[in-house]
Amino acid sequence: MDLINELETLGVNTAEALARFMNNSGLYVRMLGKFPAAVKEADVPAHFEAKDYVTAVATAHTLKGVTGNLSLTPLYKAYTDIVALLRADEPEKAEAILKEILPVQEKIIACIEKNS
């Protein structure tokens, strides 16, 4: 339960997530445990760096779905905006949002890794 309480302080809507997971907190925690690897695999910043915006939008889109389902609300909002901006052909604005959210994402990942 430490993980869930701590995530709440980082803006994660854990009540909503638990409802989605049919109140199976064990499954929720287990799926949170898979999140760091998903972020690493998507590696959105690398695609921005390479200016490969096609892959950037695809991977950001994947993380939008995952963060939404895990109710990692601040990240979900950011990835939603990033996808929309990339599709609107505004990669600079998208990258700015990414840079802003990365520290929050790192905190959430650190919290998950510490508790698993």
Place this chain on the structure above:
Amino acid sequence: MNSAILIVDDMEINRAILAEGFKDGYEILEAENGLQAIELLDKNTNIAAVLLDLIMPGMGGMDVLKHLNDNGKILHIPVFIITAESSEKMLMDAYNLGAVDVISKPFMMNFLRCRIGNIIELYRHRNDLEEVVNEQVERLNKVNLSMVETLATLIEFRDCESGEHVKRICGLTDILMTAVSEMYPEYYLPRGEIEKVVTASILHDVGKIAIPDGILNKPGRLTKEEFEVMKQHTTRGCDILTRIPSVMNEDIYRYSYDICRHHHERWDGRGYPDGLAGDEISIWAQVVAVADVYDALVSPRVYKAAFDFDTAVKMINNGECGTFNPKILNAFNVSAEKIRRGENDTENS
């Protein structure tokens, strides 16, 4: 009973949430991409619904929808798009490909279960209903066929036949039409069509109901005038058929009408009623003509005794009963053994 739900998403996290939501009540099948989904859909017959992500590496959700359209399964299995996608065009494309509903990530599990459960129930009813309707159509077709057979048999009884002639004509038409179709590509007919021709052959003599007893059952040779009346059984048969088209399906009606009218036409144009020649006569009418002549030869009639098999074959080949298409005669001779056995089978029964 359809009882599995197929979850298609490249992210394990998303699949796990959906699996948790539906595991009580359904068998859960999971696919990481479109290709795996298609394999599972082809292999499993118990899938009650597909929960499909659109954007996946490799084969995506749209390709799965296209595959389900191609094989027609989209009509029987509800597909729900579960996506973080908000592009209107993409979602519209999914609807146009038959997706039943689009559910946005993140979703609320309780609502999702209700929505999907309701649609599965609706599809189940629809699929069951379709099965019931198909069974009824099949039963109706059988009843119609037996009515047609009854009609043909009644007419034969007037002709002092026992109803066996109709059965033998069906068997002979089947053997001959199959042989002609296999031997000559220009006369090829798929099996399903041959079966319709066989059914249609039942009514070739339906017009005899309109021929007076004195002519129909005359023991001796018919006078010229009497023969003219007798010839009318072809056109009178068509008159009768036009009044009962709803008894048969459209194709069988079309074959019946043609066979009824033209089974006395001859290859050299010397038959009746229209004096058609060569391939102006449909191949099925030509086939039934040979079958009809053969059966008349090997059966006793009020005006003649039965000829034996060899004599009948010789008479047909010699053109003693009119000229036939050489290709049909060839098929007839190639199938002679089968035809003879068929004749024996009937005699023994």
